[in-house]
Amino acid sequence: MTPTLNGNRWDDTWTKLESNFMTTMLQTNFSKMFQTLLAQKNEPGWLTALRREAMESFELIGLPTQEEEDWRYTNVQPIFSQEYQPESARTQDPIDMNRLELGNYQWHRLVFVNGNFSKELSSLENMPKGVVIQSLAQALQEGAPALEAQIKKSTPAQMNAFGALNLALFQDGAFIHIPEKTKVEIPLHVLFVSHRCGSAHEPVMANVKNIILAGAGSAATIVTSFLSLEDFLYFNNVSTDVFLAPGASVDFYDDQKESIQAFHMASAKVHLEKDARFHSTSVALGASISRNDLHLDLDAEGAVCDLKGIYFATGYQHVDNHLFIDHKKPRGTSKQLYKGILDGHASGAFSGKILIREGAQQTDAEQVNKNLLLSDFAKADTKPQLEIFADDVKATHGAAIGQLNEEEIFYLRSRGMREDNACSLLTFGFASDLVEKITLAPIRWELDRVFWTRLQEK
Amino acid sequence: MPKPENIFDQEYKYGFVTKIEEDQAPRGLHEDIIRFISAKKKEPKFLLEWRLKAYRRWLQMKEPAWQNVRFPKINYQDIIYYSAPKQKKDGPTSLNEIDQELLRTYEKLGIPLEEQKRFAGVAVDAVFDSVSVATTFKEKLKEAGVIFGSFSEAVHEHPELIEKYLGSVVPYSDNFFASLNSAVFSDGSFCYIPKGVRCPMELSTYFRINAADTGQFERTLIIADEGSYVSYLEGCTAPVRDKNQLHAAVVELVAHKNAQIKYSTIQNWYAGDAEGRGGIYNFVTKRGKCEGSGSKISWTQVETGSAITWKYPSVILMGDNSVGEFYSVALTNHMQQADTGTKMIHIGRNTKSTIISKGIAARRGSNTYRGLVRVMKGAANAKNYSQCDSLLIGERCSANTFPYLEVDNKTAKVEHEATTSKISEEQLFYCASRGISQENAISMIVSGFCKQVFKNLPMEFAVEATKLMGVSLEGSVG
Structure with a gap:
């Protein structure tokens, strides 16, 4: 057992010292970035004030440590063991579209390279009438009242360090606005490509802010992809705000295939009005440390959300999914199914809290997290949580951590299959009950392909 | 129509105060108080040193704040740390020397101390405020080699065992309340089962708080040597008072090779009134260590009392093939709060643990399950199954359910399930259509909900538990 002092870890004094030192160093780095950004940008006063507030808030709270319950399983220190330069410092090399391996789907496409909007790579023709999908920075410059109103709702004091940093430093991102009763048939694809430019010394930190507004009765499928052209170190700090007006319906896909050396911190806040519907699928395959915060705010009756997630980590990857479902009003439905495969020295964390507030009667909430450990060095931590303040509700959760079933392996071997193949097949089977439920076929195919390749490489 | 939660409404029968002269320490806490307690008990030097070490550590500690229960700040200087009924001479040697008032108290509580009146199968150690007043069937147990009695007595008679085992499972520096307890603990039960002995009867301790403004800080230590077996029961009550009283106990269990300890608790401290005035703060550290291979520790608890219950009876599964179990029913009615659960730490190979937790929250009660299952790197083939159900009665x-599953070994199999539900209209309608009154229907549903836990209780306790819960027990006698 680890010796304890005051209920904290025995090596606490040292880590605190170290972390204080780091925080000071970082704050210089980030405040420099902040000053540069303010000098470069000619933004309206309210935004500058908001950014300033966020920066102050970040400096006040500092970096999260594992002493904090929300960060118990994720150590963010490695992310901050080097300095970063802002995305704008990068000169852009032209990118060959073929390297993105997008396939032949004719999706609407908005592309960012190292956090900067790339007009050449984007393809936004034949957009249904009234639908806006554009660079957030551009929208802010042109003045979009709905967007401004949404950003003004931000409350830096309630954000964690990454959220505050994002608000203070964000450069660009996607702004999507679907007008009332509009149904967008073709998926809207937002790509964030990271690309190493020859001369750079310091890694880049991109603060990406996406804002999605879905009008009453509208429907759309939105895909965000994070990928890199080379294996290198960079840091994407992403914030996504989704607002669903009454009866709106959004299918959201988060496809994270960052470089294996990169850091990916993403946080999404989804607000659902009456009878709104939000389906999300999160795929986490890349990044050395990744964290997905997903906060669902079921703020009116009859809101429905269905959240699926799959993570597959190998090597020394760490992946953390952190969900919070806030049932505020009656008759809401929420479903979570998260599955993880952990190999090598990888570690996976899952934390999902379902809060059913007083008065949110007839809520139906369900949560399942399953983890498969494939190696002796892999690790899984899971923390499903229920907090219920209403009596007429249905709430269940389940969590499991285990390995492949020996009898099943034996069965396949008795049919002449090699052991490694049997294991691959069973692992694939573990994932496929979730993968099969993915409605957007290209995402499903791509996942199948990635899984097979990874399992074959084993 | 009566409300479903009414089945939990019973008068608290144990709320009376025994009028007896007590010998008390002055209010407050400082090193002299600790020396006072130690001197009262004529303790050997090592124990006083240990207490002082704990106290000094406690002074540096911060009160935890992560719990899901709310209470006003406790003023530790406003508590009387030692209070014992005045005795004519040192230590009663036979029942005749015990104050008649005390005997009557226990009779009233349903725990007669005269052996002939007792259930033949249960030995009782009766703890009144800070001291043990009597232990029954001591002679009979001695024949079997079992040592059972008050902690203070054991300090004198078996100091070597105390020195060896005290703090070996819950160190004096473990947590805020355990350190406080280590500094000021007054009495409790001590039990040692020698090698290969199956304890001939159930052992039990009955804790009673009587004096006002006191805190009860007892310490229980149970050691089951190789191949032995013991079933231990614990019950507790306190008078009705408007002021909260603190109860911060420590229980340590040690199970050697192939030994088994079954520990059952019926916790019925005064719960406060309907408005949440008064009641006991039950902040207890309970932990067992399955030290030897093939050992087993099983916790069963029925928590119906206390204004606040905050405890996690845990098992450290060190020995290979050792087994840990936790069965719990926690009822929070009116303004009661509970934050309880368990920790199963798998260290040895092929270790197994089971957690069954049933929480019932009625009216404005708040019920939290918090549990940790940790599988360490070397714990190959560890298995855990957890089930945590909650029943909500009233709007x-x-x-709340807060499980933590931390697995560091791929051969482990850890499963957790939880549900939350209420007594539905359909269930009641179904029973009504079969001519079962609503009251009986609710009682049946609650009884079914708790069944998995109650069946693990020894018979006498099962009967008491069902009475407390206002339910009838299937297949029970009487």
């Missing part, structure tokens, strides 16, 4: 209650 203003709350139920």
Whole structure:
């Protein structure tokens, strides 16, 4: 057992010292970035004030440590063991579209390279009438009242360090606005490509802010992809705000295939009005440390959300999914199914809290997290949580951590299959009950392909 | 129509105060108080040193704040740390020397101390405020080699065992309340089962708080040597008072090779009134260590009392093939709060643990399950199954489930399930259509909900537990 002092870890004094030192160093780095950004940008006063507030808030709270319950399983220190330069410092090399391996789907496409909007790579023709999908920075410059109103709702004091940093430093991102009763048939694809430019010394930190507004009765499928052209170190700090007006319906896909050396911190806040519907699928395959915060705010009756997630980590990857479902009003439905495969020295964390507030009667909430450990060095931590303040509700959760079933392996071997193949097949089977439920076929195919390749490489 | 939560409404029968002269320490806490307690008990030097070490550590500690229960700040200087009924001479040697008032108290509580009146199968150690007043069937147990009696007595008679085992499971520096307890603990039960002995009867301790403004800080230590077996029961009550009283106990269990300890608790401290005035703060550290291979520790608890229950009876599964179990029913009615659960730490190979937790929250009660299952790197083939169900009765209650599953070994199999539900209209309608009154229907549903836990209790306790819960027990006698 680890010796304890005051209920904290025995090596606490040292880590605190170290972390204080780091925080000071970082704050210089980030405040420099902040000053540069303010000098470069000619933004309206309210935004500058908001950014300033966020920066102050970040400096006040500092970096999260594992002493904090929300960060118990994720150590963010490695992310901050080097300095970063802002995305704008990068000169852009032209990118060959073929390297993105997008396939032949004719999706609407908005592309960012190292956090900067790339007009050449984007393809936004034949957009249904009234639908806006554009660079957030551009929208802010042109003045979009709905967007401004949404950003003004931000409350830096309630954000964690990454959220505050994002608000203070964000450069660009996607702004999507679907007008009332509009149904967008073709998926809207937002790509964030990271690309190493020859001369750079310091890694880049991109603060990406996406804002999605879905009008009453509208429907759309939105895909965000994070990928890199080379294996290198960079840091994407992403914030996504989704607002669903009454009866709106959004299918959201988060496809994270960052470089294996990169850091990916993403946080999404989804607000659902009456009878709104939000389906999300999160795929986490890349990044050395990744964290997905997903906060669902079921703020009116009859809101429905269905959240699926799959993570597959190998090597020394760490992946953390952190969900919070806030049932505020009656008759809401929420479903979570998260599955993880952990190999090598990888570690996976899952934390999902379902809060059913007083008065949110007839809520139906369900949560399942399953983890498969494939190696002796892999690790899984899971923390499903229920907090219920209403009596007429249905709430269940389940969590499991285990390995492949020996009898099943034996069965396949008795049919002449090699052991490694049997294991691959069973692992694939573990994932496929979730993968099969993915409605957007290209995402499903791509996942199948990635899984097979990874399992074959084993 | 009566409300479903009414089945939990019973008068607290144990709320009376025994009028007896007590010998008390002055209010407050400092090193002299600790020396006072130690001197009262004529303790050997090592124990006083240990207490002082704990106290000095406690002074550096911060009160935890992560719990899901709310209470006003406790003023530790406003508590009387030692209070014992005045005795004519040192230590009663036979029942005749015990104050008649005390005997009557226990009779009233349903725990007669005269052996002939007792259930033949249960030995009782009766703890009154800070001291043990009597232990029954001591002679009979001695024949079997079992040592059972008050902690203070054991300090004198078996100091070597105390020195060896005290703090070996819950160190004096473990947590805020355990350190406080280590500094000021007054009495409790001590039990040692020698090698290969199956304890001939159930052992039990009955804790009674009587004096006002006191805190009860007892310490229980049970050691089951190789191949032995013991079933231990614990019950507790306190008078009705408007002021909260603190009860911060420590229980340590050690199970050697192939030994088994079954520990059952019926916790019925005064719960406070309907408005949440008064009641006991039950902040207890309970932990067992399955030290030897093939050992087993099983916790069963029925928590119906206390204004606040905050405890996690845990098992450290060190020995290979050792087994840990935790069965719990926690009822929070009116303004009661509970944050309880367990920790199963798998260290040895092929270790197994089971957690069954049933929480019932009625009216404005708040019920939290918090549990940790940790599988360490070397714990190959560890298995855990957890099930945590909550039953909500009334619109203003709350139920929370906070499990932590931390697995560091791929051969482990860890499963957790939890549900939250209420007594549905359909269930009641179904029973009504079969001619079962609503009251009986609710009683049946609650009884079914708790069944998995109650069946693990020894018979006498099962009967008491069902009475407390206002339910009838299937297949029970009487």
